[in-house]
Amino acid sequence: MFYTYVQIAFHILFTVKSPLDCEIRSVRQIGGNGIDRSFYHIVIDHQGQYSFAPGQYCGILPPGVSSRTNRRHAPRSYSLAPVLNDDGVDGSRCFSLGIRAPIVAPGERERFRDICICSQFLSTAGSGTPVQITGPFGKFVLSPEDLNGETNLLLIATGTGVVPYMGYLDTLLKSHRLGSKHGKILLVFGVQSPDTYLYRAALEKYVSEFYGRLQVLVSYSRHGAESERGYVQDMLLKERRLVQSVCGSDGRSCSIFICGRKSMEKAVLSSLGEVFSQHPDLDCMMSNIKVEVYE
Template identity: 25%
Template sequence: MHKHHFIATSALLHPHRFCSRTLDRWWQSPQQIWLSSRGVHSHKAGNLVTVRAQVTTEAPAKVAKVSKKDDEGVVVNKYKPKDPYVGLCLINTKITGDDAPGETNHIVFSTEGEVPYREGQSIGVIADGVDKNGKPHKLRLYSIASSAIGDFGDSKTVSLCVKRLVYTNDQGEIVKGVCSNFLCDLKPGAPVKITGPVGKEMLMPKDQNATIIMLATGTGIAPFRAFLWKMFFEKHEDYKVRAPLQMFFPFFLTSSMALHGSSWEFLQEFEKMKELAPDNFRVDFAVSREQTNEKGEKMYIQTRMAQYAKELWELLKKDNTYVYMCGLKGMEKGIDDIMVSLAAEDGIDWLTYKKELKKAEQWNVEVY
């Protein structure tokens, strides 16, 4: 039986629509749960001072494990760009308030069970139309935001969390991302070309006693929504929580997201957990844009990590701790800056030790 402990950090949690009947149908209450969440906001790396120390201690050796990537049941590249699967848009819901910075949508596609995937994988989407050269648009990869059985629990759908990309270039021109705008504009019933699934890097560990640290910025929350949906809202005889479940879950929560429209609905998920485990489940929310650390610095994701750095370093020295990082490219360097200092205090070279963590599948990164 899997006994997963979760410790998660995120800079932006994108909610989704769901009904209480869905939760009632798929909920399985863990015996022991402890969730602590605090606000974080990250657009760029903060300034952290790296402390250098003499490295004299050999890093702890990692034990051999069964690789998650050897699972024969994991499907990869069933559908390719030249012969994609054509699914249908079932739901396309804007999940950010009107005055929120940017627009993010929760989108559900019907696949009729023809696109089997696992939590942590991605699918490709090919936007309709052609590029400036008259050729079909190239596919864009998106992390899957639903568990393997989908939001409806029938293994016939796949969900994405998509931010509409709109920015002004150096020439002052407004540029719109082709695929993100195509997806955010999709109407229910519209066809969509899907490739994949792809990826094994972000698959959940096979370790039955895993402690999982999840770090996300932006729509990087997608694979973790898949992880958590499986853990909290589904019944799996071989995937139960038998031990206390602890989570750090800082996330970006603007006032507009918290107070307006459908974006508030994701909090029903946490409220349901509190109802089912009132003595063992705790949720603390904060408006991250107003939050600073004890030095008055803005609360970037690595700034929040620094507050728990020693605890996290102790966990990372254990063979059953797994880090999952998904989001913006700059986030990993910010985390490295913190861990270099802490590892050096023990005489360990962090970058060398991180290589060992990667070999042991304890350090898993998907950034864009």
């Protein structure tokens, strides 16, 4: 696994022993495959007491006690993102999460009693439900050079791995409007089907707002003709010329980010190694890739 972390001082303000009391403002489903998973957009009101850098994550403390340990449930980590325009809330006092939750059939409730506790809690919560959070954590963040528009960006994601990039794009768009000239941004996003293409409308809006600077490539693993299906690592190889152009043109360096399930990490790194096999600074490029993966 390759990591490069920006040398910025981050302060964890809230811990398991001293969490921040917040309130869930809204929960809405934003995707699902109708078989084993659904995806939800959660808006949490922190009353302006919680700040984070785009790319960081928080811990959510689900209520209750584990039947196995007789102790409070452990916190679950979720990437933080700004709220969307159509959430209808004050962005200075709220943030959002994009989560995956299991589809639990009536006959499987016992099996899920002690697993996926936090995602089940969040996905079924109503407006006004209290929730405790910890953090912020993590250094999967944009560098000062990225924020100043000095680099091109290659963002690679699967599933809810797209969530931290929503914060990146929001931040970069705001500085873009202030006059900073950004390089190219390429998001390569792997999903099962159009029904699990998370934040599609928001991403398409970003594409239009960046005026040609942002491009999104979507790889469907279970949709379309068999010859057209593939995973995100396959899309990197299929569109290698485009990927190479982002990471080797216009005199800019390129920052590469990978976020998603741990099972895709090795294959994505292998594809990147093949795509950039002729790059004069291959070792340096690969060693500077920033990775955030989860089980």
